[in-house]
Amino acid sequence: MIIEMQGVNIFQQKNLVLKDVNIKIKAGEFVYLIGKTGSGKSSLLKTLYGDLPLIEGVANVVDFNLGTIKRRKIPFLRRKLGIVFQDFQLLSDRSVNDNLLFVLKATGWKKKNEIEDRIKEVLTNVGLENKGFKFPHELSGGEQQRVVIARALLNEPDLILADEPTGNLDPETSEEIMKLLFDISKKGKAILMATHDFHLMGKFPTRTIKCENSSVVEVEGVMNQSTPFNAITKSEEERSEGHNL
Ligand SMILES: Nc1ncnc2c1ncn2[C@@H]1O[C@H](COP(=O)(O)OP(=O)(O)OP(=O)(O)O)[C@@H](O)[C@H]1O
Numbered sequence: 001m002i003i004e005m006q007g008v009n010i011f012q013q014k015n016l017v018l019k020d021v022n023i024k025i026k027a028g029e030f031v032y033l034i035g036k037t038g039s040g041k042s043s044l045l046k047t048l049y050g051d052l053p054l055i056e057g058v059a060n061v062v063d064f065n066l067g068t069i070k071r072r073k074i075p076f077l078r079r080k081l082g083i084v085f086q087d088f089q090l091l092s093d094r095s096v097n098d099n100l101l102f103v104l105k106a107t108g109w110k111k112k113n114e115i116e117d118r119i120k121e122v123l124t125n126v127g128l129e130n131k132g133f134k135f136p137h138e139l140s141g142g143e144q145q146r147v148v149i150a151r152a153l154l155n156e157p158d159l160i161l162a163d164e165p166t167g168n169l170d171p172e173t174s175e176e177i178m179k180l181l182f183d184i185s186k187k188g189k190a191i192l193m194a195t196h197d198f199h200l201m202g203k204f205p206t207r208t209i210k211c212e213n214s215s216v217v218e219v220e221g222v223m224n225q226s227t228p229f230n231a232i233t234k235s236e237e238e239r240s241e242g243h244n245l
Pocket residue numbers: 012013017035036037038039040041042043044211
């Protein structure tokens with residue numbers, strides 16, 4: 001199991017944001033995380049990458065026990081995770097290659113030829129094999145997000161945590177990014193992706209969990225491609241809220 005949470009209570013300061021969270025996610029699974037603004041999606045992701053300490057319950061993520069992990073070991077946890085956020089967070093003062101080099105050096109890579117090969121490999125994985133020399137501002141939003149995904153892949157993570165990775169992209173580019181993420185998950189990586197984009201979810205249906213009333217629940221009926229899009233939402237009221245679930 002890549003993620004296993006049992007009876008986890010998640011707090012922001014003194015406030016209980018999510019209670020009794022029980023989730024299991026296996027290798028190769030792609031899972032959406034939905035829920036209204038403020039329902040706890042980011043708090044759940046932050047718990048998974050060690051930004052919010054685990055206070056109550058049991059959680060294992062990529063073989064790290066979040067209940068016992070020492071603060072100084074958190075970078076080792078993060079090395080086994082790929083993190084992809086909505087705002088691209090690339091270093092603007094250096095090329096794509098150098099952005100990737102920066103991460104490899106920071107995570108202990110030393111050999112020049114191995115570094116060069118790995119950078120070429122991840123850029124090829126995301127379809128940007130000829131763009132390594134460009135600076136972030138010379139790339140489109142979709143290309144920048146591809147670089148972020150390439151960066152997330154550098155250390156061959158078992159799990160990718162994505163927080164609205166298509167939030168800043170137009171619909172067509174969003175679809176390209178989704179195809180890329182689905183291809184990556186088919187190669188065996190688990191992906192947990194927070195999103196508000198029901199339209200995109202309709203085009204790429206998969207298992208969905210939802211933060212609601214301080215709990216995390218499975219959303220039934222979205223497990224396969226034949227499920228109609230509107231099975232995702234449960235009520236007219238929710239449907240009429242559009243993207244703001
Ligand atoms: N740093 C913080 N300090 C205190 N409270 C916080 C902090 N971050 C979030 N919260 C609170 O925790 C609750 C859950 O927020 P969270 O960011 O996890 O929601 P979300 O579902 O990710 O929302 P969104 O869709 O807007 O990103 C909210 O009530 C929020 O106000």
